[in-house]
Amino acid sequence: MVKEKRFIYAGTLGGLSLVLSLLVHFPLIPQAPFLLYDPGDVPILIASFKFGPGLGVMLTAIVATLFALITGEGGPWGILMHFLATGSYVLLAGWLYGKRRTAQRALLGLVLAPLLMTAVMILANLIVTPIYLGVPRNVVWGMLLPAIIPFNLLKGAINGAITFLVYKRISIFLESPLVERAGNEV
Numbered sequence: 135m136v137k138e139k140r141f142i143y144a145g146t147l148g149g150l151s152l153v154l155s156l157l158v159h160f161p162l163i164p165q166a167p168f169l170l171y172d173p174g175d176v177p178i179l180i181a182s183f184k185f186g187p188g189l190g191v192m193l194t195a196i197v198a199t200l201f202a203l204i205t206g207e208g209g210p211w212g213i214l215m216h217f218l219a220t221g222s223y224v225l226l227a228g229w230l231y232g233k234r235r236t237a238q239r240a241l242l243g244l245v246l247a248p249l250l251m252t253a254v255m256i257l258a259n260l261i262v263t264p265i266y267l268g269v270p271r272n273v274v275w276g277m278l279l280p281a282i283i284p285f286n287l288l289k290g291a292i293n294g295a296i297t298f299l300v301y302k303r304i305s306i307f308l309e310s311p312l313v314e315r316a317g318n319e320v
Contacts, residue, residue: 143308144185147177148193155201162288166281171289174201175220179227179297183240184305187228194220211266218258223251223290227297237302244298248290255286 155174161167174197182190198216202208208215230243259282263274274282 140185140189144181144189144193147181148197151175151177151193151197152200152204155197156204163281163285166277166285169281169285171285171292173293173296175223175289175293176296176300178220178224179244179293180301180304182224182228183231183297183301184308186232187225190224190228191221194224211262215255215258215262218254219251219286222254223247223293226250227294240298240301244294248287248294251290252283252286255282 151174154177155172158174159170159172161169162171163169178190178193178197181193194217198213198220201216202210202213224247227240227243227247230246231240233239256278259274259278260271263269264271
């Protein structure tokens with residue numbers, strides 16, 4: 135694939151990620167209604183599978199920053215937490231899939247990456263949340279099992295399942311002659 139088209143497709147997937155994050159979000163865990171699920175990681179995962187984990191991490195940084203700037207939510211701490219969560223996920227999943235592009239490797243990446251993301255977010259919440267919210271660390275510690283751990287595992291599993299179901303179709307579409315012709319006409 136031509137480098138310019140690769141960045142156009144990646145930018146489109148990044149834009150879709152931002153739109154999904156802005157428009158589709160809801161709580162998953164009743165004990166923590168402030169932890170909102172959004173499917174915005176799915177297009178970034180697709181980009182990471184299609185174009186490599188480096189591009190997925192780059193899109194994560196861009197989308198996390200734009201989301202915070204547009205919504206005013208989270209500020210620099212929110213950007214950092216979003217980057218750590220999604221970045222760790224797409225880095226591992228994209229790296230594992232990129233080593234051998236099979237359905238089994240995709241599935242392995244999409245199963246292991248939520249576990250890594252959850253571990254990263256346990257540490258990040260224990261370090262960042264007391265600073266960001268001004269609460270004692272033991273308050274965050276008490277939220278790990280009823281809220282933070284299940285939320286991250288559920289979010290990762292849902293995004294992984296959606297990605298697994300749609301990735302091949304989207305990948306084939308991006309390589310189709312129709313898309314190639316349309317790209318040449320622009």
